[in-house]
Amino acid sequence: MTSPLLIPVDSYLIESLPTVWFGVVMFTLAMYVALDGMDFGIGMLYATRDEHDRETLLSAFGPIWDANEVWIVAFGTTLLAAFPAVYSRLLSEHYLLAIAIVMALLFRGIAPELREQREDPAWRRRCDQLFVFGSTVTPLLLGTLVGSWIFGTSVVSLPSLLTGVGLVALCLTSGAAFLAAKTSGSLADTMVRYGTASTAAYLGGVVLLLIVVSWLNPSNVRALLWTLPAIAVVLASVVFGIGGIVAARQGRHRLWFGSTVGLSFLLVGLVGTLLYPTIYPESGLTIDAVVVSPLALNLTTILGLPVLLLVLWYFRFLYRTFAGPIDSESKGYSS
Amino acid sequence: MIAASNAVLSGGVQLVETSLLLSPELASRAQFGWTITVHIIFAALSIGLAPFIIYFTWKDVTSDAAAYTSLREFWVRVFAVGFVMGTVTGIPMSFQFGTNFPVFSEVAGELIGGPLAFEAKMAFFLEAVFLGVLLFGRERVSDRTYILSAVLTGFGAWLSGFWILVVNAWMQTPQGFELIDRNGMEIATLTDPIAAFFTPRMPWMYVHMINASVISVTLVVAGIAAYFVWHNRTSKAWNTALKMAVVLLLITAPFQAIHGDAYGRHVADTQPQKFAAMEAHYDTGQADLHLIAVPKSVDALTDPRTDNLFTISLPALGSFLASGGDFQAEVIGLHEYDDNPPVALVFWSFRVMVGLGFLFIGLALWGGYLLRQGRLHESTRYLQAMMLASPLGFIALLTGWYVTEIGRQPWVIQDVLKTNDAVSTTLTGTEATGTLLAFVVLYLALLTAFGFVLKWLIEAELERMGVRTPAESDRPQLPWVGGDD
Numbered sequence: 001m002t003s004p005l006l007i008p009v010d011s012y013l014i015e016s017l018p019t020v021w022f023g024v025v026m027f028t029l030a031m032y033v034a035l036d037g038m039d040f041g042i043g044m045l046y047a048t049r050d051e052h053d054r055e056t057l058l059s060a061f062g063p064i065w066d067a068n069e070v071w072i073v074a075f076g077t078t079l080l081a082a083f084p085a086v087y088s089r090l091l092s093e094h095y096l097l098a099i100a101i102v103m104a105l106l107f108r109g110i111a112p113e114l115r116e117q118r119e120d121p122a123w124r125r126r127c128d129q130l131f132v133f134g135s136t137v138t139p140l141l142l143g144t145l146v147g148s149w150i151f152g153t154s155v156v157s158l159p160s161l162l163t164g165v166g167l168v169a170l171c172l173t174s175g176a177a178f179l180a181a182k183t184s185g186s187l188a189d190t191m192v193r194y195g196t197a198s199t200a201a202y203l204g205g206v207v208l209l210l211i212v213v214s215w216l217n218p219s220n221v222r223a224l225l226w227t228l229p230a231i232a233v234v235l236a237s238v239v240f241g242i243g244g245i246v247a248a249r250q251g252r253h254r255l256w257f258g259s260t261v262g263l264s265f266l267l268v269g270l271v272g273t274l275l276y277p278t279i280y281p282e283s284g285l286t287i288d289a290v291v292v293s294p295l296a297l298n299l300t301t302i303l304g305l306p307v308l309l310l311v312l313w314y315f316r317f318l319y320r321t322f323a324g325p326i327d328s329e330s331k332g333y334s335s
Numbered sequence: 336m337i338a339a340s341n342a343v344l345s346g347g348v349q350l351v352e353t354s355l356l357l358s359p360e361l362a363s364r365a366q367f368g369w370t371i372t373v374h375i376i377f378a379a380l381s382i383g384l385a386p387f388i389i390y391f392t393w394k395d396v397t398s399d400a401a402a403y404t405s406l407r408e409f410w411v412r413v414f415a416v417g418f419v420m421g422t423v424t425g426i427p428m429s430f431q432f433g434t435n436f437p438v439f440s441e442v443a444g445e446l447i448g449g450p451l452a453f454e455a456k457m458a459f460f461l462e463a464v465f466l467g468v469l470l471f472g473r474e475r476v477s478d479r480t481y482i483l484s485a486v487l488t489g490f491g492a493w494l495s496g497f498w499i500l501v502v503n504a505w506m507q508t509p510q511g512f513e514l515i516d517r518n519g520m521e522i523a524t525l526t527d528p529i530a531a532f533f534t535p536r537m538p539w540m541y542v543h544m545i546n547a548s549v550i551s552v553t554l555v556v557a558g559i560a561a562y563f564v565w566h567n568r569t570s571k572a573w574n575t576a577l578k579m580a581v582v583l584l585l586i587t588a589p590f591q592a593i594h595g596d597a598y599g600r601h602v603a604d605t606q607p608q609k610f611a612a613m614e615a616h617y618d619t620g621q622a623d624l625h626l627i628a629v630p631k632s633v634d635a636l637t638d639p640r641t642d643n644l645f646t647i648s649l650p651a652l653g654s655f656l657a658s659g660g661d662f663q664a665e666v667i668g669l670h671e672y673d674d675n676p677p678v679a680l681v682f683w684s685f686r687v688m689v690g691l692g693f694l695f696i697g698l699a700l701w702g703g704y705l706l707r708q709g710r711l712h713e714s715t716r717y718l719q720a721m722m723l724a725s726p727l728g729f730i731a732l733l734t735g736w737y738v739t740e741i742g743r744q745p746w747v748i749q750d751v752l753k754t755n756d757a758v759s760t761t762l763t764g765t766e767a768t769g770t771l772l773a774f775v776v777l778y779l780a781l782l783t784a785f786g787f788v789l790k791w792l793i794e795a796e797l798e799r800m801g802v803r804t805p806a807e808s809d810r811p812q813l814p815w816v817g818g819d820d
Contacts, residue, residue: 066418067464069426069463072426073455077452077456080444088433092761292444292525296446296449307457
């Protein structure tokens with residue numbers, strides 16, 4: 001049977017379509033972690049910079065952050081479109097945390113915009129504080145939420161909080177790598193220093209997290225950890241992390257930034273590996289149990305997937321338009 | 336539990352256990368209502384400003400008239416701040432479907448998830464990416480790409496509205512689905528995508544909302560232009576903007592009234608309970624049309640009834656309008672239902688919207704008359720009237736949405752799912768009241784901040800026009816100072 005749009009009603013376009021959409025959901029999350037994570041990193045590193053450097057950082061951040069932030073909406077709505085029950089539970093069972101995340105995200109977004117509206121130093125200081133606060137707290141809370149999701153642990157628990165701290169370290173790394181690629185001289189050197197430390201912290205954090213969850217064994221995750229995909233993802237992370245530092249030391253900053261994007265995808269890959277084929281461990285829900293009906297998913301596939309490719313194409317256009325080092329003389333953020 | 340919360344809905348405000356905490360249902364509804372109230376202002380600003388941005392950018396790039404450069408730069412700045420406000424207020428919106436109304440998300444996920452995902456992927460990304468180019472890329476892309484960026488940004492705003500209204504219209508007149516039991520829950524399962532996307536309400540709502548956004552923004556443009564013309568009667572840029580606004584208002588304001596009238600008939604057909612609430616019509620039978628209603632007592636504000644209102648009414652015209660031509664037609668009254676929306680909010684919101692709509696037509700005709708006489712910039716009284724009217728379009732737009740959304744209660748999906756059954760069962764009154772308070776404070780601060788940013792932009796423009804010297808304010812000139820005046 002087909003619907004008026006000639007879309008199959010009774011069966012998925014391909015048998016593994018639910019799994020494909022699990023992959024798409026993870027992909028949108030990975031894009032968010034990689035791109036907005038870099039924005040968070042810029043926001044955290046911002047705290048260490050003087051007024052002149054801050055303008056440079058905002059010039060790097062200005063044209064791209066809003067588009068990057070949309071990936072969280074893409075993640076949320078894709079999850080809703082494919083797995084409504086997971087979207088509902090993830091958000092309602094972590095009510096305060098979810099609300100806190102969107103509020104912290106609000107501070108991060110609004111602060112630089114307001115900052116540029118006045119020259120008053122006191123006003124700017126206040127906006128700067130809000131910007132750093134939002135940029136630090138959002139990934140911390142988001143990581144905590146994701147940790148709580150995959151391990152089925154409560155929000156205030158070691159596995160959840162360690163995931164949050166790990167995400168903060170990863171964001172610092174990608175922010176430092178992006179800034180190193182966009183700037184030169186002493187600022188780039190400083191970013192290499194910070195990036196090296198945060199990479200070490202991130203890799204250490206991941207290992208510590210794995211030891212902790214292996215020991216506490218929430219949602220029987222131990223069995224999943226000692227499987228080939230999980231081990232491969234962790235080893236690849238170590239390779240990308242160390243490779244990134246080597247590239248950074250050699251002054252190959254764009255390559256370094258590429259490796260941090262790889263690290264973000266690997267982290268989300270680990271999330272996917274630990275979940276699959278379950279998608280909400282706390283209730284033991286599997287992908288097949290919560291996926292929407294064939295017609296709905298087929299429709300989302302036909303209308304949504306090509307558009308996702310188009311989005312990637314114009315992201316490439318955006319990043320190429322604003323490629324190249326930032327002119328430190330330009331006043332940057334305002335149009 | 337459900338009976339108790341039904342009492343909450345019909346009774347309006349009720350406190351739980353005499354503490355100051357609201358029930359999770361009421362707090363969730365208030366929180367969603369408040370956050371969407373603020374968010375929709377910025378969403379409508381993007382939609383309504385889009386044609387202005389495209390036109391000014393096109394004229395600026397293709398002609399040498401400096402007037403269009405200053406208009407483009409001023410309004411692109413407003414658009415940019417509005418867009419950031421829209422983004423940061425909009426993200427909490429979409430996540431509240433999950434945090435506060437998870438049952439709604441789970442029941443309707445198949446029907447609303449697709450359109451919401453398309454909104455993010457097709458529209459929101461488009462707007463965000465090309466706004467980046469529009470704001471920062473003037474020197475980095477060709478003229479043609481730059482104009483295209485303005486067009487794509489504007490197109491993104493209109494397309495975003497389309498998908499969001501697909502969802503909302505489905506909640507008003509749901510179709511194209513079947514309720515199928517899944518894991519012990521009745522899930523709305525998609526059966527006909529075309530029917531589900533293009534519901535009977537969809538075209539009415541889209542046209543009415545797009546036009547309302549254009550009217551709201553046109554009034555803001557007119558008010559700000561009037562302010563500048565009032566300061567400098569010969570300003571080429573702002574006289575152009577004022578004329579444009581008056582012409583646009585002459586087209587859009589009367590259209591909205593004509594369209595709204597037909598829309599009302601459609602609501603009477605598809606949601607008789609909402610229509611009855613709009614007219615505070617309690618007893619089924621012939622309905623009068625209350626052209627003007629004034630409360631006789633304070634009671635009338637909270638519970639409007641024929642006997643506590645002074646009304647100027649046209650007998651039986653309510654029947655005539657609802658039925659499309661029959662004075663005797665029976666109009667269903669609110670007494671037919673066990674559970675009604677808060678009638679007063681719907682009744683008075685509707686009157687505010689309609690009243691303002693007629694005011695806008697009056698302002699448009701007055702402006703059109705002055706324009707014909709070539710005296711638009713001379714009439715101080717008209718300029719002042721337009722300044723005062725500048726926020727009123729948004730008031731009409733908001734009250735219109737209150738009619739639509741509050742009027743649908745007690746249903747979240749008309750005749751399918753009640754709002755109080757859609758709310759999270761794990762949410763406590765403490766959590767819900769706490770976040771509601773936080774959102775009230777935060778969004779009020781954002782609105783205030785936006786007001787200040789507008790004020791600063793206007794002051795900077797006055798300096799640029801030479802009306803006010805920089806010494807008079809502590810704010811230095813904006814970098815784009817140049818001049819046509």
